[in-house]
Amino acid sequence: MAKIESAFVDLSYLDTLAAGDSVVHRLDPRVKVVTTAIFLLCVVSFDKYAIAAMLPFALFLIVIMGLGGVPASFVLKKLAITSPFAVMIGIFNPIFDQHIVLHLGPLAVTGGWLSFLSIILRFCLTVTAMLVLIATTGFNAVCMALERLGVPKIFAVQMLMLYRYIFVLVEEGQRMHRARALRAFGRRGLDMKTFAHLVGQLLLRTIDRGQRIHLAMLCRGFDGTIRIRQQLRITGRDIGTLLLSAIVLIAMRQLNLALLLGQLLTDSLP
Amino acid sequence: MSHHIVEVQDLKHTYPDNTAAVRGISFRIHHGESVAVVGANGAGKSTLLLHLNGYLTPQSGTVRIGDFPLTRETVKDIRRTVGMIFQDPDDQLFMPTVYEDVAFGPLNLGLPAEEVEQRVQQALSRTGVEHLSERPPYKLSGGEKRAVAIATVLAMSPDILVMDEPTSNLDPRSRRSLIELLAGFHHTKIIATHDLDMVMDLCERTIVIHEGRITADGPTAAIFSDDQLLRRSHLEQPLRMQVCPVCSKR
Amino acid sequence: MHMADALLSPAIGGTMWAATATGIAVCAKKVQKDLDDSKIPLMGVLGAFIFAAQMINFTIPATGSSGHLGGGMILAILLGPCAAFLTIASVLTVQAMFFADGGLLALGCNIFNLGVFPCFIAYPFIYRPIVGSTPNPTRIAIGATLGGIIGLQLGALGVVFETYLSGISELPLKAFLSAMLPIHLGIGLVEGLVTTAVVTFVWKARPEILQYSALSRPLGNLGLRKVLIGLGVAAVVTGGALSWFASSFPDGLEWSMAKTSGKEELEAPASGIYHLLAGIQEKTAFLPDYGFKNSGEEAAASEGTAPSWPAVDTGTTTAGLVGGGLTLALAVVIGLLFRRRKQTL
Ligand SMILES: Nc1ncnc2c1ncn2[C@@H]1O[C@H](COP(=O)(O)OP(=O)(O)OP(=O)(O)O)[C@@H](O)[C@H]1O
Ligand SMILES: [Mg+2]
Numbered sequence: 007m008a009k010i011e012s013a014f015v016d017l018s019y020l021d022t023l024a025a026g027d028s029v030v031h032r033l034d035p036r037v038k039v040v041t042t043a044i045f046l047l048c049v050v051s052f053d054k055y056a057i058a059a060m061l062p063f064a065l066f067l068i069v070i071m072g073l074g075g076v077p078a079s080f081v082l083k084k085l086a087i088t089s090p091f092a093v094m095i096g097i098f099n100p101i102f103d104q105h106i107v108l109h110l111g112p113l114a115v116t117g118g119w120l121s122f123l124s125i126i127l128r129f130c131l132t133v134t135a136m137l138v139l140i141a142t143t144g145f146n147a148v149c150m151a152l153e154r155l156g157v158p159k160i161f162a163v164q165m166l167m168l169y170r171y172i173f174v175l176v177e178e179g180q181r182m183h184r185a186r187a188l189r190a191f192g193r194r195g196l197d198m199k200t201f202a203h204l205v206g207q208l209l210l211r212t213i214d215r216g217q218r219i220h221l222a223m224l225c226r227g228f229d230g231t232i233r234i235r236q237q238l239r240i241t242g243r244d245i246g247t248l249l250l251s252a253i254v255l256i257a258m259r260q261l262n263l264a265l266l267l268g269q270l271l272t273d274s275l276p
Numbered sequence: 277m278s279h280h281i282v283e284v285q286d287l288k289h290t291y292p293d294n295t296a297a298v299r300g301i302s303f304r305i306h307h308g309e310s311v312a313v314v315g316a317n318g319a320g321k322s323t324l325l326l327h328l329n330g331y332l333t334p335q336s337g338t339v340r341i342g343d344f345p346l347t348r349e350t351v352k353d354i355r356r357t358v359g360m361i362f363q364d365p366d367d368q369l370f371m372p373t374v375y376e377d378v379a380f381g382p383l384n385l386g387l388p389a390e391e392v393e394q395r396v397q398q399a400l401s402r403t404g405v406e407h408l409s410e411r412p413p414y415k416l417s418g419g420e421k422r423a424v425a426i427a428t429v430l431a432m433s434p435d436i437l438v439m440d441e442p443t444s445n446l447d448p449r450s451r452r453s454l455i456e457l458l459a460g461f462h463h464t465k466i467i468a469t470h471d472l473d474m475v476m477d478l479c480e481r482t483i484v485i486h487e488g489r490i491t492a493d494g495p496t497a498a499i500f501s502d503d504q505l506l507r508r509s510h511l512e513q514p515l516r517m518q519v520c521p522v523c524s525k526r
Numbered sequence: 527m528h529m530a531d532a533l534l535s536p537a538i539g540g541t542m543w544a545a546t547a548t549g550i551a552v553c554a555k556k557v558q559k560d561l562d563d564s565k566i567p568l569m570g571v572l573g574a575f576i577f578a579a580q581m582i583n584f585t586i587p588a589t590g591s592s593g594h595l596g597g598g599m600i601l602a603i604l605l606g607p608c609a610a611f612l613t614i615a616s617v618l619t620v621q622a623m624f625f626a627d628g629g630l631l632a633l634g635c636n637i638f639n640l641g642v643f644p645c646f647i648a649y650p651f652i653y654r655p656i657v658g659s660t661p662n663p664t665r666i667a668i669g670a671t672l673g674g675i676i677g678l679q680l681g682a683l684g685v686v687f688e689t690y691l692s693g694i695s696e697l698p699l700k701a702f703l704s705a706m707l708p709i710h711l712g713i714g715l716v717e718g719l720v721t722t723a724v725v726t727f728v729w730k731a732r733p734e735i736l737q738y739s740a741l742s743r744p745l746g747n748l749g750l751r752k753v754l755i756g757l758g759v760a761a762v763v764t765g766g767a768l769s770w771f772a773s774s775f776p777d778g779l780e781w782s783m784a785k786t787s788g789k790e791e792l793e794a795p796a797s798g799i800y801h802l803l804a805g806i807q808e809k810t811a812f813l814p815d816y817g818f819k820n821s822g823e824e825a826a827a828s829e830g831t832a833p834s835w836p837a838v839d840t841g842t843t844t845a846g847l848v849g850g851g852l853t854l855a856l857a858v859v860i861g862l863l864f865r866r867r868k869q870t871l
Contacts, residue, residue: 016624017624018415020624021412021415025410046630046631050536050630050631051536057850058847058849058850058853061850061853061854061857062853064853064854064857065853065856065857065860068857068860068861068864069860071861071864072860072861072863072864073864078861088625110847132629132630136623136630140623140624145620145623146372146373146412149372157550158550158551158554158555158558159554159558160554160557160558160566160612161550161554161612161615161616163566163570164566164569164570164573164612164613164616165573165616165619165620166371166372166570167370167566167567167569167570167571167573167574168570168571168573168574168577168613168616168617168620169372169574169620170370170371170372170412170413170414170570170574171366171370171570171571171573171574172574172577172578172620173414174366174414174574175571175574175575175577175578176574176577176578176581178578179578179579179581179582180581183581183582196582196583196584196585197584197585197587198584198585198587198719198720198723199723200584201582201584201720201723202720202723202724202726202727203727204582205579205582205595205724205727206723206724206727206728206731207727208575208578208579209575209579209600209724209727209728210728210731210732210735212571212572212574212575213568213571213572213604213732213735215364215366215367215571216564216567216568216570216571216572217564217568218362218364218367219367219368219370219567219570219571220563220564220566220567220568221326221331221360221362221367222360222362222367222368222370223370223380223566223567224331224355225329225355225358225359225360225381225429225432226355226380226381226384226428226429226432227352227355227356227381227384227385227432228380228384228563229384229563230558230563230566231558232380232566233380233383233384234371234376234383235375235376235379235383235392262849263849263853264849264850264852264853265849266849267848267849267852267853268844268847268848268849268850268852269849271848271849271852272844272848292733292734293732293734370567370570
């Protein structure tokens with residue numbers, strides 16, 4: 007329960023961030039969605055021991071975060087909350103992969119630790135990318151962009167409505183749950199019967215609400231098609247930005263920039 | 277202008293679980309009239325209102341809006357004439373932003389983009405919420421939500437406004453500004469409410485409903501001074517008409 | 527129950543994405559053509575309802591641990607297969623986006639496992655024939671429980687096969703199956719019982735809701751066969767294309783990557799045990815919070831793609847360390863610069 011509740015605080019905070027204004031905010035949402043997709047594909051396709059090669063992607067994110075005014079503290083907090091899962095999955099690697107791959111002075115580093123670090127890094131990159139997209143675009147604009155990019159309209163509308171009513175229903179659910187908790191006198195957890203009663207009640211209210219919304223839609227001429235004002239307009243600047251970031255991302259994926267930089271330095275040293 | 281007449285004749289409605297919510301109601305409301313529908317909880321007010329825009333079709337009796345009886349064929353036109361404002365504005369604001377919500381109706385009417393824009397702006401400024409247009413509805417206060425809900429209906433330019441408990445959940449100030457807003461409209465208004473003080477401000481005529489039947493229909497002032505009638509219908513006089521318990525003055 | 531990216535190869539992930547996308551497209555068409563447009567807002571609020579309901583935990587009888595609603599069966603019962611599938615897909619998408627649940631690569635698999643099986647198998651072939659057009663508590667109980675169990679068994683099978691076909695896990699198919707299926711028998715039973723309880727509650731309070739959905743034909747004119755064949759064909763075609771792609775490049779998924787030379791191919795020691803343990807860890811993590819367990823993007827990572835060791839070339843290593851350190855430093859500096867600028871603004 008706590009997890010979801012705190013997640014909802016973040017949800018509205020992300021909304022606030024998305025309402026801001028910056029170079030990144032002003033980009034067409036489609037550009038941002040496609041760039042994020044390229045970013046994720048690049049990161050996910052790295053091999054399991056990649057670390058240095060992935061770092062430039064972090065750089066990319068940090069630049070975008072800086073330009074878009076996404077506070078690092080928020081992203082770090084969010085990463086801290088979600089990372090235990092990554093750590094849980096990754097921690098098996100150092101245990102079972104004890105093959106030593108390099109010596110750092112007295113320290114012997116095993117393949118397991120490398121792949122563990124790689125997992126954590128990958129996790130941070132993908133989660134941050136998703137957060138940055140939403141914090142600079144807003145969930146609604148992301149849905150609209152998806153619709154324009156070919157996602158079926160009804161699916162996009164469905165996500166928009168789901169997002170719209172998450173706030174209403176979670177509050178309603180919390181009210182009911184609190185009311186019950188007040189009468190439970192400290193007993194924790196619900197037995198199945200009480201649970202069914204509570205959730206069933208919430209379900210009935212939800213169905214009624216669905217009907218009332220339908221009525222409200224009908225009253226305003228709804229005929230089965232949702233029409234949304236299309237205000238997305240792609241400019242030359244947007245296309246330029248998209249091309250540029252695509253080139254940068256693919257270059258970072260294909261060329262191990264960090265390694266090249268390191269080689270340059272180590273080679274130039276005597 | 278006969279086309280703004282609302283006429284209900286011997287209307288009955290029974291829900292699937294056999295609750296007879298409306299048990300034979302008849303009235304006639306003329307153009308420009310402002311009518312309150314009052315009655316205790318469960319008296320059948322909401323059920324009655326749901327017939328006025330064709331959400332429920334009469335099981336028996338008739339509903340006429342303007343020159344047309346409400347039927348499957350006419351329901352679409354009738355919904356354009358009758359604007360319905362819901363009890364819970366969250367039900368009415370289902371789009372991602374206020375602007376989108378107000379534009380929803382005009383877009384469905386197939387209006388050209390400029391006219392949609394113009395209607396949205398007009399409706400928003402009429403209700404005094406232009407500054408909210410890019411906000412998501414879940415970030416509005418109760419009073420703002422209500423104002424936006426009214427804007428969504430105004431954007432359809434209805435002739436008749438039907439409202440279910442418009443002042444519920446509003447703080448005194450929001451309630452006052454809503455009443456002033458409504459007083460400025462020249463539409464035919466039908467308002468179901470428990471807020472009898474508002475009725476005194478807005479409606480010259482009142483219909484009292486009790487257990488699915490009309491128990492009184494007449495000038496608001498006359499009805500509210502009939503203490504007996506009100507008590508029979510499980511109602512009370514509006515506060516400002518009651519004798520002050522401290523100083524015994526009205 | 528969530529498929530983890532960790533066990534998933536991009537080829538299988540991509541295939542499942544394609545299959546799921548096809549499913550969404552077909553269902554979207556179907557729902558749009560459907561005469562009943564009241565489903566559109568209902569889908570939206572029921573999706574939000576699933577979130578709200580999952581906030582509420584219950585105690586699983588006889589175990590003391592707590593669980594929450596999955597919701598797939600309930601949605602199918604209330605909305606019918608296509609609309610329910612779209613709703614489940616949107617719930618999982620929002621979860622993947624905001625809660626980092628499941629991971630984006632695995633999203634295709636998750637929608638498939640948690641959406642297709644309850645909506646297109648358990649509901650039309652189990653729940654509906656049992657409950658028929660006149661629901662009553664006994665029929666609802668049998669239908670929802672069996673439906674819940676079978677839906678989740680199939681979902682678990684999906685996880686096993688997706689993992690197996692990904693070729694990452696060394697875990698023998700049989701061992702994996704014999705671990706996953708019993709666990710999900712329990713989970714399915716609980717989901718079935720909860721579904722029964724909630725649906726029965728609705729039936730008692732407002733029978734007309736179920737009556738109404740019971741009268742509609744589950745798949746309308748579309749026909750279940752068409753849906754399944756469509757999904758199957760999409761999966762086979764994309765799977766075929768992707769595996770051809772993968773096999774024509776020795777490095778599998780890394781086909782897009784220029785390979786570094788001189789990789790030593792070594793057998794990973796104890797990889798069997800590793801995967802066994804990972805499997806156990808997966809299983810145990812399922813139970814307490816199975817509905818929408820987090821597994822993160824980490825995934826693809828946990829077991830890379832080739833069972834090979836990274837290049838052990840000291841020159842490269844040093845360069846990598848230096849370069850990596852520098853990049854990191856650069857990142858920090860840029861971050862600080864941005865912060866400074868914002869503060870002075
Ligand atoms: N969907 C429904 N199914 C069954 N019975 C219903 C339904 N809606 C309302 N009723 C019943 O019909 C009767 C009239 O309800 P209605 O909502 O019209 O009353 P109301 O006058 O609007 O009350 P309130 O002042 O509380 O809003 C009540 O007894 C109620 O329980
Ligand atoms: Mg009412």
